[in-house]
Amino acid sequence: MTLSNSIADERVWPELGACRVPSWVYTDQELFEREMEKFHYGKTWNFVGLECEIPEPNSYRRSFVGPRSVIITRDEQGEVHVVENRCAHRGAPVCWKQSGKGKDLTCPYHEWTYDLSGNLQGVPFLRGAKPHPGMPRDFNKADHGLRKLKTHVHNGTIWASYSEDVQPFEDYVGPEILRFINRVFPGREIRLLGYSRQHIPGNWKLYFENSRDPYHATLLHSFFTTFGLYRADAKFCVTPQPNGHEYIYSHFTSNTREASADMAAEMKNIKSSFTLEDMSVVTPVDEFKDGLISSLQVFPSIFIQQHGNILALRHILPKSAGGTELAWTYFGYADDTEEMKQLRLKQGNLVGPAGYVSLEDSEVLTQVQRTLTSAPDTVQVIEMGGRDNFEPSETAITETLLRSFWKFYRSEMGFDGAVA
């Protein structure tokens, strides 16, 4: 019996399927391991980094796929590789620095040396300390390279897969997600702006759900609604996608405070008297010439977000059932004007570990995880917009993306047999 069967057999999904979520999916460590096998080490494309993070030949940088450390490299010919940061000898990490330059990677433990595509090049004392024997005569270096991941580069973004027979990247993300990726990554040269990371003591799926839950965004994040950056009365396009992906966009109506009366009454958090002294933080320039705010998720690793002039990647790095790193990478374009650079820095205050419209998320998810851990057999309700509604939505007041996620998850993880 496989591990997956044992969990699926023991755990019974509550009745009503995708509009119910049992709390143990966020707390069970055995299930977490199974998720990593199925998703992160399975037939998926995982975001690992940007090409501008390894700008020159012979540069490398560490990243993660799930909890596993990997190294992104650019070899002498300029080709990008992703290899596991785990020595084929005794499992020591080969690369201890976050990033570096060099023609090869030498494991500190016994100094086995690999080229940047992961091939084993050198083994000290291969022939032994004479006259004593070394490695067996039939030891073949070609059999002892670093584990190589399938690698794909798309307009400056780098993706990796543990599966040799994963779908082509374009098919995996699908044409609609691809369109929105290309909107912010059109092949224009990217300028890296910086990193903020936070550790959230919560399950990785809570964070995935959080950012596909526009219902909360209009209520919890009162800063958002106060400045018209994201409001329930705006027109939305909230769209489930195959393979666990989704995208959301809305038309920003910067600094418009006239909500329809009934909407405003529901949104108690609008602070109509609150203003900023420096309004440039909430006054974006329409750089994509379409008046949109957009965000998308490529399951299972990344959100690509454009809020006004903030361009940010949210890399979701699961560490355990109860812990997740959220790694924010901020970027702009190499040809940004000084004004645009300044705008991106200023608007950067909106998101991240101290973000005006994001600090509530890590706060609430930490609390939720603590509650769920104390009550793993409780059940959550996801009915906004309709119990069986998996359709795209024109309003933010919907949980269609959550139901779509759980429908996908249950099917992938073998839980959908448990439907009553």
Added chain:
Amino acid sequence: MGQSKSQLRAAVRDFYEDYAATLDADRVEAWPAFFTEDALYQVISRESHSQGLTHATIYCNGIRMIRDRGAAIRQTAVFEQRVIRHFISNVQVSEENGEIRGGANFLLIESLYDREPQVLMVGEYIDVLVRDGDGFKLKQRSAVYDNYRVRTTLVLPV
């Protein structure tokens, strides 16, 4: 100036301790008064800072943005109540051509409901100060944090 290096250091240390005491007392409204009108205040990861990257976790260019940060915490942010204590040490100063460069280590301990206190953040201040009467104001403060990750959320200024 007639002020010895150790007198200057003592005066800057007093100033830093007043700054810390103001934040620890949750008087975020009084916090902008430590800065000049054109001040740059940022809280930035060591990772970004050491690579010369500009994005900062908190970035305030000018006193207006500094006041906005304080006001937003009070008026819109939703977060779990916490007590933060600053521990400032190893104050360093140097003065050249009327410009005072200052620095210090900071350690922030955060206490939350139903949990043990934890290290929220550890790092160093890199400052440019100007004299203001008997005291100082910050013209630049970069709080560079060594933590690889922020522990959960950074709500209050550092």
